[in-house]
Amino acid sequence: MAVNKKKYWQIFAWLTILTALEVGVVYIPGISMTALVSCLILMAIGKAALVAYYFMHLNHETKLVRNSVTFCLAIPAVYAIALIGEAAWRLLA
Amino acid sequence: MSANADSHHHGPVDWPQEEHVGKITPGKLGMWIFLLSDAFSFSGLLLAYGIRRGASDMWRCSEELFNQGLCPWLERPEPELGINFTAGLTFLLICSSVSMVMAYAGVVEKDMKSAKMWMGITILGGFLFLCGQMQEYFGTFEAIFHHEGLIREGLIFGQSNYATTFYAITAFHGMHVLTGVIYLTVIWIKMLKGHFDDGNANMVEIAGLFWHFVDLVWILVFTLIYLIPL
Numbered sequence: 001m002a003v004n005k006k007k008y009w010q011i012f013a014w015l016t017i018l019t020a021l022e023v024g025v026v027y028i029p030g031i032s033m034t035a036l037v038s039c040l041i042l043m044a045i046g047k048a049a050l051v052a053y054y055f056m057h058l059n060h061e062t063k064l065v066r067n068s069v070t071f072c073l074a075i076p077a078v079y080a081i082a083l084i085g086e087a088a089w090r091l092l093a
Numbered sequence: 094m095s096a097n098a099d100s101h102h103h104g105p106v107d108w109p110q111e112e113h114v115g116k117i118t119p120g121k122l123g124m125w126i127f128l129l130s131d132a133f134s135f136s137g138l139l140l141a142y143g144i145r146r147g148a149s150d151m152w153r154c155s156e157e158l159f160n161q162g163l164c165p166w167l168e169r170p171e172p173e174l175g176i177n178f179t180a181g182l183t184f185l186l187i188c189s190s191v192s193m194v195m196a197y198a199g200v201v202e203k204d205m206k207s208a209k210m211w212m213g214i215t216i217l218g219g220f221l222f223l224c225g226q227m228q229e230y231f232g233t234f235e236a237i238f239h240h241e242g243l244i245r246e247g248l249i250f251g252q253s254n255y256a257t258t259f260y261a262i263t264a265f266h267g268m269h270v271l272t273g274v275i276y277l278t279v280i281w282i283k284m285l286k287g288h289f290d291d292g293n294a295n296m297v298e299i300a301g302l303f304w305h306f307v308d309l310v311w312i313l314v315f316t317l318i319y320l321i322p323l
Contacts, residue, residue, distance in 0.1 A: 051308055056302055079140065080140060
């Protein structure tokens with residue numbers, strides 16, 4: 001498998017920037033809880049995807065392998081969304 | 094090179110192209126299956142944490158709540174988690190992830206001097222992360238960080254959902270880091286003995302998969318446990 005060292009360092013830079021942004025956003029005064037939590041979770045998913053796709057070489061695997069991994073990891077995420085939805089519904093009811 | 098090479102063969106393996114899974118080796122496929130099952134373990138813990146936290150009226154017994162007598166079962170208020178220190182640990186794991194792929198690149202390019210150096214740096218990164226976790230829990234390096242550790246500050250496993258979920262999840266991850274450090278050390282010793290000098294990076298890539306998974310999980314743990322405010 002060919003290696004692209006420049007790409008590895010680019011991903012490292014992105015991960016570092018996103019980590020700094022994650023910590024920075026926590027200290028923004030007056031930010032709403034919804035905006036804060038949404039930003040944090042989106043950045044964490046973005047970082048995790050970068051690690052899986054480039055460092056774990058999912059970009060070099062076939063579509064079937066990529067989709068199998070994504071599908072399996074999506075199951076707990078869907079369950080989490082269902083639980084959050086249920087909790088929100090109970091709070092509003 | 095044939096994929097049917099015997100177990101003593103050390104030459105570069107060009108695994109045959111398969112219609113659905115490409116050139117993925119059985120070892121790599123096995124590691125992916127293990128990692129997905131491990132991901133479900135972490136998912137179970139994180140979902141349980143989310144459910145407990147979402148259902149509780151009071152998550153952390155702060156000094157204010159403690160002084161109001163709202164947590165009489167505790168001897169003292171519970172401490173906040175240190176975001177900046179843990180952000181440093183997160184950066185350390187990110188550094189060790191990039192050093193891991195550089196070690197892999199070194200083996201593929203048959204630049205073994207570079208591969209050995211980057212693998213050593215990766216192991217060091219994991220070891221320092223474990224030291225950081227020891228400091229966070231026990232204040233092992235109090236003289237350097239001037240922090241007595243969460244346990245001595247009053248965050249005791251079993252005393253509250255906040256404390257118990259924190260230790261259960263971070264210690265489970267810490268066990269993975271320890272396993273990873275041992276695993277990578279074994280690979281490093283093989284590397285030092287010249288096991289990968291022929292450019293066969295399959296074992297290094299499989300070990301890398303485990304190490305990157307440990308980093309990936311920490312990214313989620315850092316956000317969900319440390320960053321989302323109380």
